[in-house]
Amino acid sequence: MSRSALWRVRAWRHPVAVAEAVAREPAGRRWPFAAREGLLDQVLSALGAAALGGPPTAVLLCGEAGAGKSRLAEESVERLVANGRPTARVTASASLAQIPLGALVALLGSGPGGSAALGEVGRDPLRLFALARDVVLARGTGGRLLLFVDNLPLLDAASVALVAQLLHAGLADLLATVRAGEPLPDAFLALWSGDRAVRVDVPLLSRADCDRVLAAALGAPVAARSAAELHRASGGNVLFLRELVLGARAAGTLAQVAGVWRLSAAPGGTPALRDLIAARLRGLDQAELTVLQRLALCQGLAVDELPGPDDRRILSRLDEAGLVGVEEMGERLFVRLAHPQYAPVITAGLSRLRAADLLLEQVARLEPVAGEPADQLRVAIWRLSATGSADPGLLLRAARVARAGHDFATVERLVAARDGATDDDAPEALLLLGEAQRELGRPAEALATLQRAAELPASARLRVRIATVRAAVLAYQHQRTDAALAVLREARRAAPGHEPALVTVAATLLGSAHRTTEALAELAAAGPPRRLGVDDRARWAVAAARAYTAAGRGTDALAAADTAVALTSGDATPTTHTTAGHSADALAAADTAVAPGGGEAGLAGQPHRAGPLMVRAEVLADAGRIDEGIAVARVALVRAVDDGVERVVCSAEWWLARNLLLAGRPRSAARWCRDVVSGARVHELPTLLPLGLAGLTVASAWLGDAAGAAAAWAQLAAGPDSAAEPRDPWLAAAEAWCQAVNGDARAAVGTLVRAADAAVERGHVAAAAALLHDAARLGQPGVAAAGLARLAEAADSPLIASRAACATAAARRDDAGLTLAAEWFERQGALLFAAEAAAAGAQAARAAGSARRAAALLARATALAARCEGAATPALALTEPAQALTQREREIATLAAGGLTSRDIAQRLRLSVRTVNNHLQAGYGKLGITGRDELHRALGRTA
Known part of the structure; x- marks a missing residue:
């Protein structure tokens, strides 16, 4: 399932979010120019050389549609105009290309005689060039004219010839945008062989660039995971990003909370964006549309999972048209829509019955061979989407996979579809549901669900898992550490074989509560790490690193943190296909998120991959390796954002x-x-x-x-x-x-x-x-x-x-x-x-x-x-002019600068008013000022 499934589409439940929601984006507002400064420097440098009579004559901005080529060109032109460079803009389009000189009419019609003169000379190449030369020279007063052509390949043949003549004659320079994959008109190819053209590739936005653009456009920071979701949803396409932000603000799903912009649901875009995508889909035949609908509903498929005999050939056409993307995963080829925003447009006109039929076709094809956990998850979701129900055992198996991929919204959906089944799997289903409720920001519901799970008969291992999560919710979401420890003590009595792991959990909770001595005692009771399994050793190492660094045992803390990172590192694991986009490592590991004061004990499998990194970041900083600690903390934040668990993201931040x-x-x-x-x-x-x-x-x-x-x-x-x-x-x-x-x-x-x-x-x-x-x-x-x-x-x-x-x-x-x-x-x-x-x-x-x-x-x-x-x-402040003040003079001057009267200061410091005034006068002399009004400036403080 796509990462967008992680978002719950729901109204704001928090008054602060409603109170801080801002007005909608004004129509037509231009976004600030950001994250393209390096490209801008390249363009201006090249055009600056051309203006001085040197190469190049042409600068071509190349990139995908929506990458920001036109905006970069416009910004370049604005800077040049501000410096006195004469410019003229020509916008080409498919419709104007049907008319000879259609794109140049506005420019050439501005010359002597206007459009009538253009009509007279239009059929005579020599007179036409003479007219163009006169217009260019007239417009280029003060320097050679820069001709900005947006969408150069869409110029009609006559316009191409005329612009090329102007360039070859040295009468103008060219700044043009070219969409990736579109051929350059032949008339301009000679510029390349003569080193008179520069190509500047305009890439899609990286995640870091996206953060900068969003902050500049919205005027405040954007939450890390919200920025990552907007980047994923837009694919780094600047045009799509803008429309997604406008759509989310209009829908109220992008709002400020505590001064930070945050999404409450997956961004859906604007009607304009949907119209733009729909235009790209026009002209498809029914077979091609069916393949796209199948991909949209299934969130991607292996090529060999498509049922039609001609589907592979159809995929080739769609791939060449840029509507789908094919990638190799292991020994199989998987195909997805080329952009996440295509799916809602493709399925918009699809009837419920037709959608169900397509999904059930895929279920029938995959279910008999669905041996991999990821395949079982896909089958469960498709069947549930098509019919509203599925086998309880299948739903539970799928929920396990979704939980390993941190897709807690899907976990909740799958467990809820079991419709309260009371089979032997009920305790585990309730455990998964309680975890999901916790991660989706509903801790009270989570605690109630976990209490129900604890009351059902279950294996010792499952009881330990339930107790672990209950303790975590009590300690971290309800701030009841002693109650959490009591739950763990009860589990230790009920499952003595799991005592070392439960002791490690207790140590973690105590460390998070800054009860370091008690945490160290619990760790010692857990015994040497060699007695534990790999996963429990990792959790022990996380807890130990936190406790050791708190106790000032830097060498021990670093060793434990390095062990935790080594035991939980899965970066070398090959990636396999899952609907949630997670690696095989992620599907094999269960989440152990690190809570505010340290690492929270896990449930099964390895600790959360961001958790040990957070602990290592703390240990490094406390060991006097602060820059290293910051670098590791940044990596931990990126991994937490990628995994999509908001609680872990906040901890990493x-x-x-x-x-x-x-x-x-x-x-x-x-x-x-x-x-x-x-x-x-x-x-x-x-x-x-x-x-x-x-x-x-x-x-x-x-x-x-x-x-x-x-x-x-x-x-x-x-x-x-x-x-x-x-x-x-x-x-x-x-x-x-x-x-x-x-x-x-x-x-x-x-x-x-x-x-x-x-x-x-x-x-x-x-x-x-x-x-x-x-x-x-x-x-x-x-x-x-x-x-x-x-x-x-x-x-x-x-x-x-x-x-x-x-x-x-x-x-x-x-x-x-x-x-x-x-x-x-x-x-x-x-x-x-x-x-x-x-x-x-x-x-x-x-x-x-x-x-x-x-x-x-x-x-x-x-x-x-x-x-x-x-x-x-x-x-x-000792580096300021106030450095000569004594400690008492500084204290009194600071209070006076804050607006306190001499009597107020005297009462606060238990001095006489005369003493306060004497210190103030002495301070005025040292600072070279005459009174209180100048204290703010003299002390280097802001008023």
Whole structure:
């Protein structure tokens, strides 16, 4: 089944989505030019050389229909016109080609005598060329005329001859579009042999290009999976992409949630798109149309599965016409429609009975030989679509295959069609249904379904699978970790032979809840990995990597993460045909998605392929290999998007955002945090929503955006678990940075120190170190240095060691130590931390009377800060003119810049009003300003 089956066509159930839906796209609005800058440079460079009298004379833009050739040409012409280059446009078409000089009438009729003169000379080639020459020279005042011909091969013969004459005579240059597969008129072939023509191929949009185009067109980021679905549905065709977006906005299925555009159903396009596709299908005979209808209904077929004796010959014609695509899979040839958007147009006029007959023909042909799981899935879907029912056993087997391919909408459809069958397979069917409900964003239904499954008699292995999923839903969707652990304990008593695997699951849940000491104890109880099977070893390694990195055991964490990736790597597995487009590896593996704090235990088969990569991304970053961690996180996100599980996509986005923050890239981190918030709201992911908001709060604060940080924190603080204990370290960091950016650094440090103490009690060394380092970054290294030193001594982590060294050096005002810390941070990829350490080192060197060393460190801090996407943390302010302020002067000046009166500041800091005013006056003198109104500028903050 196609990937579009993963989308549920349903109305928005979430008020936030309705509230944030925007107005429909204005008719005729032109999309911004994006993702083609390199091609534009090629065209302008070539035409610039031609304008100076050198080669080439012609630039041809070649590509498929809808690839964006005309838009690229138009953008090129606009740039040239803005620079004074004279141009003229000619649009060719099949209808104008029936009229001699039809495409050139408007251009030639603009000369002396108008269209009447053209009529007089039209039959005389010499007079016609003379007229054309006069028009071109008149239009080309100030330079040689550039003639832009859209659809060059569609020019009539007379127009071709005349344009070629102008080019060969050196009177004009040519910019033309040529559709792929269409022959170039003979008159222009000589340009190639004389090196007077340049060909620029205009490809279809890549996925990355599609992301850029969508963000530019919609004015805000598009959710990763929605962008991937739009790319798949459009095939990278710019024209199709635009019509799909317009259609989805008109239908209300593309709307903003938390500032991110997101699809709620498969994009359907506009009537204009359907008319365009229908025009391509005109002229087909009934046999050809029948083959296309069969392919549309079946979502592709093997060539030998087509029933008609002439179907192979018909496929050849359709392939040559560009209506189907044939690909080799293993030893068989499979054929699909050339574009996903053809299917709804092809089946639009098909009666229900005729569609059922075609599907049942394919069932009769495939069912007797459907030994492969993928074939059983196709048979079940075809029979279900044709008749509304199928054998319960077949439906269950098909549901297993759909679940392995992460097609949870199809899983739900297949299980529901069993119509509540109460056979021995009922517990497994309910398990599959519960999983599907969970992945489709309905956790309450999922928990109820899984409870029903748990009450039915089942094998020990199946009971373990049911318990595992129930525990995951309780922990991650309902935030009831202790209840989840109780379910696992009950399963361990009922199925003692599966205890090691269940202990691993418990360790994973505890690690996700930041209960590191307990997680390590469970992992030790599970025994050495060699006692487990391959799949359970992979899950053990995922859980161990998370727990080890949290405990500061970097070497052990890296070894475990590498093991998990190696055990779950299936990249070398050959691809086989399935209706969902998944590889044989995907069909053989069951999903084990990684949840917000770590890896969630799986059900059967291998862990989800994106999960171990997410864990490895975290481990690498915490080991001081941040750039590597970001690269791995990006790969994990791509794989999660390809697999189509929204919960896993949100998790991958979070790990990417988290690593980008460590790298000192708050603007990029904020972009992905918004994706997390958007996805978590739509798909009811309560553990990911606060993480996304926390990351957004921190990123906004690091950018100096006090209002943005406060807005994100307000949403986070309104959550049901914002005050729960033990508290998630990220929530504590968010609160502290919101306090700091809004002027209350003292309260922020207190928040951080308390959270660090709690993290130490739970064994979460990495979190405690990060929190204490934040306290040092907010101007209190003395408060953090001792605790960080103890953590670094007990840990095996270069990043923790660097945090501790930086805090100790800052507390001692040791410029040499701060210089060394800056070097360590920079090597590890933590550029913001490096910039802050260098800035603090400059201040310490200045205080020690070493002006030269201070200047060098300040220059280094400034250069590092310039690579941090506009970060404006308090420590970076030392690179601004305010660097001479004392800590108390800076604190008071920051509060005053935030709008507090001297009395308000005095009450908050427990000082007298006179003391506050004295510090302000001292600060004004150091900053070279006269009053409060200038504080924002002087402190380098935005008003």
